[in-house]
Amino acid sequence: xxxxxxxxxxxxxxxxxxxxxxxxxxxxxxxxxxxxxxxxxxxxxxxxxxxxxxxxxxxxxxxxxxxxxxxxxxxxxxxxxxxxxxxxxxxxxxxxxxxxxxxxxxxxxxxxxxxxxxxxxxxxxxxxxxxxxxxxxxxxxxxxxxxxxxxxxxxxxxxxxxxxxxxxxxxxxxxxxxxxxxxxxxxxxxxxxxxxxxxxxxxxxxxxxxxxxxxxxxxxxxxxxxxxxxxxxxxxxxxxxxxxxxxxx
Amino acid sequence: xxxxxxxxxxxxxxxxxxxxxxxxxxxxxxxxxxxxxxxxxxxxxxxxxxxxxxxxxxxxxxxxxxxxxxxxxxxxxxxxxxxxxxxxxxxxxxxxxxxxxxxxxxxxxxxxxxxxxxxxxxxxxxxxxxxxxxxxxxxxxxxxxxxxxxxxxxxxxxxxxxxxxxxxxxxxxxxxxxxxxxxxxxxxxxxxxxxxxxxxxxxxxxxxxxxxxxxxxxxxxxxxxxxxxxxxxxxxxxxxxxxxxxxxx
DNA sequence: TTTTCAAAGTGTATATTTTACACTAAGTTT
DNA sequence: AAACTTAGTGTAAAATATACACTTTGAAAA
Numbered sequence: 127x128x129x130x131x132x133x134x135x136x137x138x139x140x141x142x143x144x145x146x147x148x149x150x151x152x153x154x155x156x157x158x159x160x161x162x163x164x165x166x167x168x169x170x171x172x173x174x175x176x177x178x179x180x181x182x183x184x185x186x187x188x189x190x191x192x193x194x195x196x197x198x199x200x201x202x203x204x205x206x207x208x209x210x211x212x213x214x215x216x217x218x219x220x221x222x223x224x225x226x227x228x229x230x231x232x233x234x235x236x237x238x239x240x241x242x243x244x245x246x247x248x249x250x251x252x253x254x255x256x257x258x259x260x261x262x263x264x265x266x267x268x269x270x271x272x273x274x275x276x277x278x279x280x281x282x283x284x285x286x287x288x289x290x291x292x293x294x295x296x297x298x299x300x301x302x303x304x305x306x307x308x309x310x311x312x313x314x315x316x317x318x319x320x321x322x323x324x325x326x327x328x329x330x331x332x333x334x335x336x337x338x339x340x341x342x343x344x345x346x347x348x349x350x351x352x353x354x355x356x357x358x359x360x361x362x363x364x365x366x367x368x369x370x371x372x373x374x375x
Numbered sequence: 376x377x378x379x380x381x382x383x384x385x386x387x388x389x390x391x392x393x394x395x396x397x398x399x400x401x402x403x404x405x406x407x408x409x410x411x412x413x414x415x416x417x418x419x420x421x422x423x424x425x426x427x428x429x430x431x432x433x434x435x436x437x438x439x440x441x442x443x444x445x446x447x448x449x450x451x452x453x454x455x456x457x458x459x460x461x462x463x464x465x466x467x468x469x470x471x472x473x474x475x476x477x478x479x480x481x482x483x484x485x486x487x488x489x490x491x492x493x494x495x496x497x498x499x500x501x502x503x504x505x506x507x508x509x510x511x512x513x514x515x516x517x518x519x520x521x522x523x524x525x526x527x528x529x530x531x532x533x534x535x536x537x538x539x540x541x542x543x544x545x546x547x548x549x550x551x552x553x554x555x556x557x558x559x560x561x562x563x564x565x566x567x568x569x570x571x572x573x574x575x576x577x578x579x580x581x582x583x584x585x586x587x588x589x590x591x592x593x594x595x596x597x598x599x600x601x602x603x604x605x606x607x608x609x610x611x612x613x614x615x616x617x618x619x620x621x622x623x624x
Numbered sequence: 625t626t627t628t629c630a631a632a633g634t635g636t637a638t639a640t641t642t643t644a645c646a647c648t649a650a651g652t653t654t
Numbered sequence: 655a656a657a658c659t660t661a662g663t664g665t666a667a668a669a670t671a672t673a674c675a676c677t678t679t680g681a682a683a684a
Binding site: 574577581601 | 673680
């Protein structure tokens with residue numbers, strides 16, 4: 127359901143943008159929306175942007191990020207974590223972006239500072255549905271992301287660095303996988319995100335030793351080879367303060 | 376020199392706040408300013424705040440942080456790093472803070488999102504000088520910081536976590552020390568900031584093995600015991616991407 | 625000048641962790 | 655039944671982390 131607030135409830139100085147990462151078993155994906163330019167411009171690659179919009183004047187930042195994500199993509203109830211604020215004076219200065227701002231913003235020339243948010247999801251748990259100014263919503267392969275609108279490539283670069291750091295120090299890989307998964311999916315995920323070729327046996331030993339995984343009695347089905355045992359993630363307290371001692375790889 | 380821009384150049388929705396950490400050889404310090412309440416309130420502990428203020432409409436965020444720091448404390452030319460955005464709806468809602476906002480802000484009731492910045496300095500390199508709305512500027516012992524104005528305790532907590540993480544993974548301890556320093560000062564610094572009692576010999580071996588320190592032919596002077604050899608920090612490339620491999624302790 | 629004090633400076637043995645490395649097992653398809 | 659594909663498993667060597675205490679040196683006090 128879209129919000130039906132009015133223009134004068136908008137904070138014209140502050141927006142939020144969301145980087146939602148997903149993993150399909152092979153590559154890392156990012157959720158992008160294609161702006162509806164209503165024929166004011168040819169559709170080109172650069173009309174892809176991160177889901178985001180201005181906040182309301184009485185709206186918490188994180189609530190705004192959730193609301194915008196829901197309004198544009200249909201994704202609800204996501205745990206979002208802040209990346210940081212992006213406020214360059216020229217972040218809205220590209221010609222194509224100006225065309226779009228003129229079209230949809232009450233004060234298109236307003237200087238806007240955006241707060242970036244970031245989430246990890248299991249793609250299969252979410253069905254995306256374009257709405258609002260989003261003509262299409264897609265899971266774009268991270269390595270094939272071209273030039274995005276505004277400063278969104280910059281925000282995305284900041285997000286991937288954060289993701290990599292998190293992967294090393296916190297048990298977050300599981301968030302990108304289904305509840306039950308074979309260890310090799312986790313292994314592929316690490317290699318993909320970290321651009322590495324970790325030693326498989328050493329990886330499996332170490333990831334099991336963390337104590338965050340529990341083997342189940344379920345096995346893969348429908349695969350044309352020996353089915354692997356499925357594991358699940360064990361929720362247990364994670365002392366963020368001891369980050370440095372905890373190398374997940 | 377203070378900026379002489381006018382009220383209508385102010386962005387009433389966005390401010391910056393700076394957490395400047397220093398180290399005096401014994402304890403970690405934070406730069407705080409005491410607001411000048413001009414007798415509208417008794418002076419109490421809670422009138423201490425982080426140096427910060429609204430940004431100008433055409434001002435880069437980091438430039439704003441530098442400018443505000445200079446205007447309030449006289450500290451110039453500091454490398455500032457962003458902590459994040461703080462935007463709770465009630466962050467300006469304390470009674471004492473409202474009194475102050477009424478006194479100094481053109482639109483005191485405006486909802487303001489602040490961007491936190493963070494810096495590490497060698498206290499001795501900077502002379503502080505209160506100006507602007509700062510009645511006093513002090514280096515407060517980190518462990519003795521009481522209730523600050525606004526959400527500044529929250530910003531400070533976020534900053535100390537960032538500092539601890541940086542200390543583990545990046546060569547930043549040196550920024551808090553003079554150019555030439557004895558190894559025990561570095562050792563004390565780590566123990567102080569990390570609340571730990573590291574093994575001294577192991578610490579010295581490890582910190583030297585990083586290759587970021589170079590011994591000099593200078594020694595401490597004026598100490599009532601055997602003077603220690605002074606070391607200096609060697610600038611060399613630090614691959615932020617390899618953070619996880621680099622444990623400084 | 626001798627003694628005392630305070631911090632500087634230094635090494636080793638043991639435990640733990642990391643790394644490199646390759647074959648057999650099991651289920652599916654042909 | 656053979657071929658294919660991924661699952662699943664152990665060990666030895668190297669590197670790193672840890673625990674631990676005495677001697678040296680200069681300044682200050684007696």
